[in-house]
Amino acid sequence: MSTNLITLNRWLLSDTHKNIEYKLELANLFSGIALACKVTNNAIKRAGFEQNFGLAGITNVHSEDVKKLDIVANDAWKNSLKATREVHCMVSEEEDSIIPVSENQNGRFVISFDPLDGSSNLDCNVSVGSIFGIWDKVSKDHQALNEDVLRKGRDMIACGYALYGSATMLVISLGYGVYGFTLDNTIGEFILTHVEMKIKSKGNIYSINEGNSVYWDKATSEYVNTIKSKENGNTPYSSRYIGSMVSDVHRTLLYGGIFMYPADSKSPNGKLRYLYEVAPLSFLMEQAGGKSSNGKSACLDIMPTSIHQRVPVFMGSHHDVTTLEKTHEKHSVASAATVPKKD
Ligand code: AHM
Ligand code: MG
Secondary structure, eight states: OOSOOOBHHHHHHSGGGTTOTTHHHHHHHHHHHHHHHHHHHHHHHHTTTTTOOSEEEEEOTTSOEEEHHHHHHHHHHHHHHHHTTOEEEEEETTSSSOEEOOGGGEEEEEEEEEEEETGGGGGGTOOEEEEEEEEEOOOSSSOOOHHHHSOOGGGOSEEEEEEESSSEEEEEESSSOOEEEEEETTTTEEEEEEOSOOOOSSOSEEEOOGGGGGGOOHHHHHHHHHHHSOGGGOOOOEEOOOSOHHHHHHHHHHHOOEEEEOOOSSSBTBSSBIIIIIHHHHHHHHHTTOEEESSSSBGGGOOOSSTTOBOOEEEEOHHHHHHHHHHHHHHHHHHHHHSOOOO
16 A cells, blocks of 8 residues: 555645645645535435435526535535635535625635536436636625626636546646546545546547437537548447536546537527536646637637526537537538628
């Protein structure tokens, strides 16, 4: 057994990060994030013993049914983050508006989080996750402003996700590379297991809810049909879709390929939310050498106008996302050409 383990905290405090501004504050914040992940992980694993599966009997800001574990996870994230005293304000998928912190707990970081993503998969024991993004505050005083939270993904200083799978992992980036830590339950620590994670430049797996294909636009339909076809001697891509974004994106990061949640006629802006789903995972994807696009341009350059804004997203191997963008470009040029000219 190794006695020289690189824990998350040891890694954050190491000389590798000597140039990071607010390194100690960030390490302290990450101790709160790690605690939130461990509490959430524990609640999921114990849900069967504690009658914590199923619905809570309320709906959230998105009019979605809230699960009991959504509430536990949201509380765990809020409490663990606030207790670090490094937080200026937060936004959560489960809360209507900005979550302020009291003046004596006020710090410099703005955090967005989805405390339990993929919660429709909870009751059947399929992998779920948590996602978070971290920005430096904008406002000069204690007040939490819209300007603090309505931020481009590109301006994040760090982000990551926890995957509650057959093993529990925390995958993070501080803006130079992607690093994966696996929870060693025997000592209760996240240990560095995946150094500088890189995605293949081209994959052979596509991931999309194909049940929505009747609602897709022509570009998405053509792209998916092409990667499934044997045209030009291609080998058709395999299909994998879990329905938990963290799990689907984690697989995409490790195996390559493309994950898609497009806009369609049922969901004109797609389903996934920018601040706490799309932006952090896009940041990680770019840091791993991949790409994330809304079909036209990089998701990280989107400036959200509301906390719970949804955006279409296509992320994964660079070649695959570029091909998807070219298909979209072809169809937007074609549809522009068919718009009747005004006299
Ligand atoms: P949630 O945050 O309410 O769990 O919703 C987000 C999830 C993602 O994890 C996943 O990619 C997507 O919803 C699946 O949606 P669908 O069931 O429409 O395929
Ligand atoms: Mg979610």
